Amino acid sequence: MYRIIREILKYGIKTEPAPACDPSLKVGGMEMLEKSLAIRHVDAGSCNGCELEIHALNNPYYLLEGSGIQFVASPRHADMLLVTGPVSRHMEAALKATYDAMSEPRLVVAVGDCGRNGGIYCSRRNYACCGGISSVIPVDVEIPGCPPEPEAILKGILSAIRS
Amino acid sequence: MxxxxxxxxxxxxxxxxxxxxxxxxxxxxxxxxxxxxxxxxxxxxxxxxxxxxxxxxxxxxxxxxxxxxxxxxxxxxxxxxxxxxxxxxxxxxxxxxxxxxxxxxxCHGFWKFPLRKGGLQGATPSSEDYPFVRVEGEGVHEIAVGPVHAGIIEPGHFRFQVVGEKLLRLEERLGYKHKGIEKAFEGMTIPEGARLAARISGDSTVAYSWAYAMAVEAACGITVSSRAGLLRGIALERERVANHLADLGALGNDAGFSFGLAQFSVIREDMLRINKSVFGHRLMMDLVVPGGMSGDFEEGGKMIEETNIIESKVRDLREIYMDHTGLQDRFLTTGKVEPALAAALGLTGLAGRASRNAADIRVDHAYFPYDMLDVSMATHYGGDVAARVSVRFDEIFESLRLIRMMIERLPEGEIMQNLPACSGFGAGWVEGFRGEVLLALEIENGVIRRAHPHDPSWQNWPVLEFAVTGNIVPDFPLINKSFNLSYSGHDL
The missing domain is CATH 3.30.460.80 (NADH:ubiquinone oxidoreductase Nqo5 subunit)
Structure with missing residues (x-):
């Protein structure tokens, strides 16, 4: 126990302030949600690079849960769907079903270049891909990048709340 | 032979x-x-x-x-x-x-024979369910999980046959992430193919990029400079360390020890930030390209200092993991793959080495730069989650040593060579963090005719079905994480 506490003290507090958002978007923000946002993540066919950066959001540097944003296990508990793409033909039905299981109001954020338009996999016609997330479900905010860095994902999530 | x-x-x-x-x-x-x-x-x-x-x-x-x-x-x-x-x-x-x-x-029935000459045939999925093998008997029930899982994970379907909490049988159904990678390769130019190869499995982007580059260079008959070769080694070992750090943290967390996740994810984040400042990308995507490297670095001293810091932190954390009774109780004997079973089923890579299946390209078939580094292979006889944790710790220390050696031996020189438009067959074979990655390639006048990437997950997914048998349902996430297999690299 002593060693665990020693390590914690040695590391200190790593958490950085959340990035500033475009102020013109500020309508309600996190205050409106009373510092509570539940996100359901769906990987609709990514290379798993975006997942690595979404994972990083939970590390002590970004500490997503510290600002009241948490990932939940069921779409029924979620306010927001965070989707990585491209949407493969095999995940199309599962993505739609996940979206349909959410109660309204609901937000959808498409992560990464593939989430936006299918990225490199869909640069030409591809039998196995449907394209970006918006070709299957309505999308509120798209976050470019391959993969987008954690700060960019965080900014995208915050701007979806404020839009 | x-x-x-x-x-x-x-x-x-x-x-x-x-x-x-x-x-x-x-x-x-x-x-x-x-x-x-x-x-x-x-x-x-x-x-x-x-x-x-x-x-x-x-x-x-x-x-x-x-x-x-x-x-x-x-x-x-x-x-x-x-x-x-x-x-x-x-x-x-x-x-x-x-x-x-x-x-x-x-194939889930939406398409038919996409790589067949003369084009793709359309298809309509059959209304019949995939015929899983079922266990029948009193008290046996079935748990269906996925493709969307409860967490930040890739999609796939698991069908468990259970009595109470005990797992009688697991059957996997994969292919949900199939996005036509092999077909997409056809007709791509060499640089386009490099971008796609880097995105076969994001966590192994350096391994795949290197395998692809090696295949192109073999087909074209060119050799990269020593500097580029060593830089590739440094990038591959950094990828290995970063992934092992993430896995060790997640394994602690899956056993209820969130302290481990917090600590390891800080070390990993520090590392990714250095990747960004040195190579321009946190995951080092598109860094290894046919002909050499797209990025170079000057401050080797900074990276050596960093490896020393990581080493001392990981050493402290290993002691804490090893001495933590609750953690060891979850790790030991969980998800055991006996060495004989591992050998019979062809368990490969890190998981194979944790079941005494000693194989590592960097040791057995070392090519530049590994032929001058005298790599030591980490193995374990246990075959359980604890063994896979132990091999990860050992490999981190070895990779840090390799990174230091490679930086010290880094010569001056060019990092890129021009590629002639060429034709021919080539293959690249690289020991990624998960195991051996292979990329076989046929090029015709600088255009890809056929490319086949292979992920070690192909070998290890079927063994996972055996590893979980006899364990309890709540241990499945822990066992699954200890293998950390790729869905994207497998589904293609």
Whole structure:
């Protein structure tokens, strides 16, 4: 126990302030949600690079849960769907079903270049891909990048709340 | 098997190729203690072919076999891991195999034979469910999980047969992430292909990029500079360390020890930030390119200092993990794959080494820069989650040592060479963090005709089904994480 506490003290507090958002978007923000946002993540066919950066959001540097944003296990508990793409033909039905299981109001954020338009996999016609997330479900905010860095994902999530 | 008279392909990896004797070569490979790495199909004007890549003590052997009468002899009786690969060859090409399991694997019924010459055939999915093998009896029930899982994970379906909390049987159904990568490669230029290769499995982006670059360089007959070679080694070892750090943290967390996740994820984040400042990308995507490297660095001293810091932190954390009774209680004897079973099923890479299946390209078939580094292989006899944790710790320390050595030996020089527009066959073979990655490539006048990437997850997914048997349902996430297999690299 002593060693665990020693390590914690040695590391200190790593958490950085959340990035500033475009102020013109500020309508309600996190205050409106009373510092509570539940996100359901769906990987609709990514290379798993975006997942690595979404994972990083939970590390002590970004500490997503510290600002009241948490990932939940069921779409029924979620306010927001965070989707990585491209949407493969095999995940199309599962993505739609996940979206349909959410109660309204609901937000959808498409992560990464593939989430936006299918990225490199869909640069030409591809039998196995449907394209970006918006070709299957309505999308509120798209976050470019391959993969987008954690700060960019965080900014995208915050701007979806404020839009 | 005698490699005499066989053609060694160009390039730095020890790879030979041969034609014919499909079954005989498979049997003699098994008898010599070799392993099957990958199976894939191809089609030319001359007809349909299947290809198999084996590893023997001298190196890799790629066997090409002409398909006669629409099918080819089954290898799954010799190498069990062949089964799903044979089913996928049928899904992609319509080339039948003579094996018993005729169920589709990558195909879910929406398309038919996309790699067949003359184009894709449309299809409508059948309304019948995939025929899972069921266990019947009093008190047995079924748990269906996925494709969307409860967490930030890739999609796949798991079908558990359970009595109470005890797992009787697991059957996987994958292919949900199939996004036509092999088809997309066809007709791409070399630089386009490099971008796609870097995105086959994001966590192994350096391994795949290097395998692709190695294949292109082999086909074109060029050798990269020593500086570029060493930089590739540094990037690959950094990728290994970063992934092992993430896994060790997640394994602690899955056993209820969130302290581990917090600590390891801080070290990982520090590392990714240095990747960004040195190489311009946190995951080092598109860093290794055919002909050399797209990025260089000047401040080697900073990175050596960083490796020393990581080493001392990980050493402290290892002691805490080892001494933590609650954690060890969850790790020990959980998800055990006995060495004999691992050898019979062809468990490979990190998980294989944790079940005394000692194989590592960096040691057994070392090419530049590993041939001058005297890499020491981490192995364990336990075969359980604890063994896979232990191998990860050992590999982190070894990789940090390698990174330091490579930085110290880094010569001055160019990092990029021009590629001629070339034609030919090449293959790249790299020990990624999960295991051996293979990329076989055929180029025609600078355009890709056929590319087949292989992820070690192909071998290890079927073994996971055995590893969980007899364990309890709540231990499944822990066991699954201890293997950390790729869905994207497998589903293609």
């Amino acid at each position: 005698d490699f005499e008279g066989m053609e060694r392909i160009r390039g730095i990896a020890p790879i030979w190729k041969a034609e014919g004797d499909w079954l005989e070569r498979a049997e003699s490979c098994r008898d010599e203690g070799g392993r099957l790495v990958s199976l894939w199909g191809s089609e030319t004007e001359e007809g349909a072919f299947v290809h198999a890549a084996y590893v023997l003590s001298k190196g890799m052997l790629i066997v090409k076999h002409r398909v006669e009468g629409g099918s080819y002899p089954d290898l799954s009786g010799i190498f069990p891991c062949a089964s799903r690969m044979q089913r996928s060859i049928f899904d992609m090409h319509g080339i039948d195999h003579q094996g018993r399991d005729k169920r589709p694997w990558l």
